[in-house]
Amino acid sequence: MPKLELLPAVDVRDGQAVRLVHGESGSETSYGSPLEAALAWQRAGAEWLHLVDLDAAFGTGDNRALIAEVAGAMDIKVELSGGIRDDASLAAALATGCRRVNLGTAALETPEWVAKVIAEHGDQIAVGLDVRGTTLRGRGWTRDGGDLYETLERLDSEGCARYVVTDIAKDGTLQGPNLELLKNVCAATDKPVVASGGVSSLDDLRAIASLVPDGVEGAIVGKALYAKAFTLEEALQVVSG
Numbered sequence: 001m002p003k004l005e006l007l008p009a010v011d012v013r014d015g016q017a018v019r020l021v022h023g024e025s026g027s028e029t030s031y032g033s034p035l036e037a038a039l040a041w042q043r044a045g046a047e048w049l050h051l052v053d054l055d056a057a058f059g060t061g062d063n064r065a066l067i068a069e070v071a072g073a074m075d076i077k078v079e080l081s082g083g084i085r086d087d088a089s090l091a092a093a094l095a096t097g098c099r100r101v102n103l104g105t106a107a108l109e110t111p112e113w114v115a116k117v118i119a120e121h122g123d124q125i126a127v128g129l130d131v132r133g134t135t136l137r138g139r140g141w142t143r144d145g146g147d148l149y150e151t152l153e154r155l156d157s158e159g160c161a162r163y164v165v166t167d168i169a170k171d172g173t174l175q176g177p178n179l180e181l182l183k184n185v186c187a188a189t190d191k192p193v194v195a196s197g198g199v200s201s202l203d204d205l206r207a208i209a210s211l212v213p214d215g216v217e218g219a220i221v222g223k224a225l226y227a228k229a230f231t232l233e234e235a236l237q238v239v240s241g
């Protein structure tokens, strides 16, 4: 089986590591200290951490200092997401030393700025394509933001290096990933795709890994790890190729 990168998630709301259902504000289950969670994933052998500032994504404040503390404590690569929408928030995100950032809302609302930062920062910029059906959602997944495939075509033409693809209907539900969506996005772009949302089992990871030849590069796993559906060590073993 081809190797799949695994990105355990730490989503931060109001200073706590949480998981949401369908990304909905108010559906939080809390899992304690974000730093402890991140260090646990690092100790278990993760090569990447997917770190999300949910308050910044929802516009309910931010966890910027804590996010910087967590990112700074990591020896592994960090992908940072949530509320990165302008020069100041991008500069703060990159100053944490993270390997890359995910832009979501900005790719829908300020496409000129996104084209500019893609040109400036290359593969330090990924775009999160968060969808319901084939409609993109921004502002913490609360507002419609256009057609998935039209936006993908535009971002490809601007040189976007990578996409993080989430089916919101699956996110935080432990119902399995949307493999059809992943296949369709891979068919529409030559750029690598990171799958996010819904992973519930080691078989789900095997199914995502079977899409590596199509262009899937990695998988983000949140709820399944916190719910102890499997251990990160087991997951890393399964995706190691």
Ligand SMILES: O=C(O)c1ccccc1NCC(=O)[C@H](O)[C@H](O)COP(=O)(O)O
Binding pocket: 009, 010, 011, 019, 020, 023, 024, 050, 052, 054, 057, 081, 082, 083, 104, 128, 140, 141, 166, 170, 171, 172, 173, 174, 196, 197, 198, 199, 220, 221, 222, 223, 224
């Ligand atoms: O990433 C964001 O910006 C974001 C914004 C609003 C709500 C949720 C957001 N991200 C959620 C994640 O990235 C999850 O960590 C990831 O999809 C894992 O999902 P799961 O394995 O289903 O818990």
